[in-house]
Amino acid sequence: MLNIPYPLPDELVCSVIARAQRRLGIHSPKFANGYLLRNRNFIVTPDLPSQLGLFSNQLEYQPITPTDLAYRHTLLPLYAPFIEEERRQKCLMWMERKCDGNVHFTVGCAASRLNKPEFLRYCPFCAKEQIDEHGEAYWLRIHQIPSIHVCIKHQSPLCSVNKRVQKIHRHAFQTLKIQKELSISKANCVHIEEQTRIERHVSELLILAPATSPSFNQWTNFYQSVLHEKGYGKGQYVCFDKVMEQVVSRWPINWLKKECLWPLNKQSSWLHSIIRKHRKSFSFLEHMVLLDAVYEGTWSMDSILKQVPSTEEISNSTHIYMSPLDDSVVHINKSKWLNLVKRYGTKLARSNGGGAIYTWLYRYHNKWLLKTNSHYQRPIQYENNRVDWRARDWHVVRAMYRILYDSEADLDSPRRSALWFIHQLEHSATVEKKLAKLPLTATFLERYAEDTTEYQIRRLTRTLSRYSPNKPPAWRLLRESGLSDERITAQAREFIECIL
Incomplete structure (x- = not known):
C-alpha cells in the first residue's frame, strides 16, 4: 500500500x-487498523509487537x-x-503472526x-532534528529501552508523554507531538x-544482523573461561568476592x-547465578554490567557474541566420582535413604534427617x-495461608465501587x-490471576461490566448529548459514534429507532 510511509532509521x-x-x-483507531493493516484488532505494542x-x-x-x-524496528535484538536458539526462532514466528503476548514471556521481559x-x-532535541530533516517527528527505539533515561547525543533527559501505553485505547497509535510551550533546556544528569557506557553497547546490539543465539552451556563455558583467564579463579571455582x-x-x-541490580552479595542474586x-x-x-567490569571497558558486544559460540569447555569441570569406601558403608546409607523415602517421600525425606545421606548418595551413587x-x-499437600482472601475480596470490591x-x-x-x-486497580495482575478466590469481585464484574450493546448505547448517548435538543440523521449519529450498520447490535439499533 502506497499510503504507508517506509520506516525511518531506528x-x-x-x-x-x-x-x-x-x-x-x-x-478512528480501529478503522485505521482495518484500512492500513487489514486487521481491526491490531493492538499497540511498542517494544515487541x-x-x-x-x-x-x-x-x-x-x-x-x-x-x-523485528531486528531493525523492535526491541528484539536486546x-x-x-x-536459546529455539526460543529465538519461536519469537520470530510469533512476531510475524498473532502471539497473544507469548513473546514477552519467552524472552523473559x-x-x-x-x-x-x-x-x-x-x-526534544532529537525530535527537532527529525522535523528539520524528515518533516515530522517519530519514536526512536533507543529511547524506549529500560535503564536508558538520557539522550547521550544531546546530554538531555528523556521526556515522557502523559498517556500510558494501552491504557486509553489499546488500538490507538500515538504520534510524537512536541508542545510549542515546552521549554527545551539541558539539565544536569546523574550517572551520565x-x-x-550502557547506550554505547545497546547501540551495538540494535544494529546486529540476525544470527544464531548461543546456548546456555556456551554462555557458562565462556564466563568460566574468561573469569579464570582474568584471575578470578579459585581452583575449579570462581572467587565471587573478587x-x-x-x-x-x-x-x-x-x-x-536504581536499576534493581542490588544487592549482589546474596546467594540468590543475579551475579551469583x-x-x-x-x-x-x-x-x-x-x-553488560558483568562484561564491563571484567574487561574494564575495553570490549564490544559484537566481539563477545562472536567469541561465545567458539569457547571450549574448561578442563577442570566438576565430575562425579564413585565411592572409595567399603560396601558396608554404601549398604547402610542406601538402606537409611530407602527407609526415609518410603516413610516421607522423596522431597520431605531430605528435611527429615536425610539431607547428608542424600548429598553423599548424589555424589557417589547418583x-x-x-x-x-x-x-x-x-x-x-501445601496450603498457602499467607493471604486473607476474604479481606482481600472486600478491599478489591470497595475499590471497584469507587471506580x-x-x-x-x-x-x-x-x-x-x-x-x-x-486494570484500574493498583495490583491488577494478582486480581486477574486469583479471581476464583475473590467471589465478591467476580460477582461485581458480572453485574457491572459493560457488554458490547451497553457500550454502543453509551456512545450513541454521548453523540446525542452534543446535538441536544436537536436530533442528527441516523447516518451521522452512527458515524460520529464510531459505529456502522455492520457492527451495531440489534438492541442498539432498537435504541436508535426509539429516539429518532
Missing part, C-alpha cells in the same frame, strides 16, 4: 503506523521481511542473543527485574558516565539500586539415587469491561 513499528494514520487524517507479517505485506513498493522488521518504561519517551568487588568498583551502588551454570537467560543489562527417587515421589462511581458520569471513557475494571 523507528518503532507503532510509530510508522501512527504517522500513516496522521497523514491520512483518520481519527506481533503480526509483523501484516505490516510487511503493505510495504509492496519497498519490501521488507518480518525478520528485518533479548535475542541471550536466549515479563519477569525481568528491569524497570520497563510506562510511557513512550523522546528527546554509566548511561553513556568479581563483586570489581563490579562495584566499575558501577556505583546507587546506580545498581550468571557466573555459575546458566539455567535461565539473563537480561542484556546484567550481561544413578541409583535418581532411579530410587523416581519410584517414591509423593505430592506435597464505578467516579466513571459513571463519564461518557467518553473506554468500554468498562471486566478487564478494564481490573
